[in-house]
Amino acid sequence: MLKGIHQQLDPQESPAFFIQGPKPFSRLMFFCTLSLVMMAVDARFDYLSQVRQWFSTALHPLEVLASAPNEWGRNINTYFTSHNQLIQDNFKLKQQALIDHAALQRLATVDAENVHLRTLLAGDLPIIPQATLGEVLHMGRDPFSNIITLNRGSRHDITPGQAVVDEQGVVGQITRVYPFTSEVTLITDKKLSIPIQIERNQLRAIAFGEGKRNTLDIPYLPTSVDIKVGDKLVTSGIDGVYPAGLAVAVVTQIKQSQDSPFAKIISRPIAGVNNHKHVLILKMPDTPAMNQASENRPVLPRNNAQHLDQSVVEVLQKNNAAVDPHPATETPVLDAAPASPDGGAAATPENTPATPEHP
Template sequence: MKLIFTQGPSLNTRIVFAVVISLALMVVDHRQNHLEGIRSILAVALSPLNVIINLPRSTGEWISETFATRSMLQQQNQALKKENLLLQVRQQKLDSLRSENMRLRNLLDSAVKIKDRVLIAEVIAVDLDPYRHQVLINKGSSSGIFIGQPALDASAVMGQVTHVNPFSSTVLLITDASHGLPVQVNRNGVRTVALGTGQIDRLELPHLPNNADIEVGDLLVTSGLGGRFPPGYPVAEVTSVTRNPGQPFASILAQPKAKLDQARETLLVWTLDSIQGYEPPDDATKAPENNAEEPQP
């Protein structure tokens, strides 16, 4: 009987033959490099297949990197926001310290110009009653503060001490409606009294006749009368002079030179001439004689 299918070489024979052919090709290619062109053609032909095979892995890596980058950017953004907020707070504190340093420098400059002994106190509270102009300071009888003691800022007279506790005191401002301060025109010595009006930026000068030599822009200084305030300290500047022929006195207003609504510190003054036998506390200072300026008469 004749077989329909002829039987070829066995599987082992085929494997051995393929191995021999492969080894021969490898040896020939290694020595003479005949298969380089074929390899290049196969590499180009199979490159799309490599891309398709690697697509899931590369896509997964891209997605992972994208989410990781997004998360990292969000974390960096939050960290930068916190750092920016912290820097803003520090900047505000630095601005506050710079302003405080400037105020203290101005107070110390004022202290150098004053021959009397002085002490710097901090304003710790302000009376919220709009009809009472007074502040609370952090120095009291333990620091030698006394009732009637003058209080100044870097520019002019603020007021006087009206109540003293061991560690705090109340200062009545010159604009309080109950306060009156003997003053004189620095230009010519015309004397009057500066009365508080209850308005933080206004003083009234009553009982000056229409022919009084006083003009807008005149500087008012303490006259020294009454024994509370030493003479020559700036108080206010005349802002309005109204002379009505039908009235016996002129209507005169002045604006305080001191920054009463902005003061954070005040300068307390000891007038040794008016306090006989009193020794100021150790933390009070006295300006050197050679740097001091004589108060204006």
């Protein structure tokens, strides 16, 4: 019962009434030093990540046990979802599927055309990421960090750095992977920055999270920059983490102050960063795969937008000799479009909104 009662006391030490082993203060000093060392090691080096992995694996059963009540609650809720609700949902989903199918058909054509054009210009093939469906386990246990935990981990081939999106836009990035779970740092987190592009004018910038306020900040843009409230920000794809063209945020506020050369631009994330159950974890294809696609071609940087004009010149030089099935038929159509009555139909929708403005 009393653990320390049998231990021998040093002769010079006066017998204490309460036997506690080492004095509390020396214990405190020891453990304080230990935790300070651990904090330093954890912050600077990578030694302790293995400890986290073991711990996470050992604790997985307890975690499952802890989340069981929630799981049951959800299952019961699903069970009692009314028949009507299901029929309505089914109807809605079918409608959505129809609309999406129509859009997808167009996408397939445009995609094929895009690949064709890119090969013509000797550019890289577009990067098409693979996706894994993940479920949000919990919104993080630390009120300080903007982290969510997903139910996919290294056992499901998830690696740190992968982008996480929902149906509307970018949610965040995988920052730590455990065997069965992984942590996603949200784009609103202070530590996360994301390369973006303004969809309207393709202006590139970097957006930083602002923490608890659930907004993004775009610093270092001059006050004269062409940006408006309501502009949509999409990923630029330069970093190789996020595929290009995913929606990130909408600009909500632009403040210009006299004493700063930079505008304060605040935007709100488009994705439901704090309210969703399922997300997609995107995996960018490995670099070897991309090299295969462009084996015989000159190696271009991943974002070849700036280098396009150079490659256009090269291609044009070669193109005289190149055998191409389409250009002979396609180019005249493009040129003739404004002149012909059929092509004029395509041009009219562009003209009509302009006409009411002029009078």
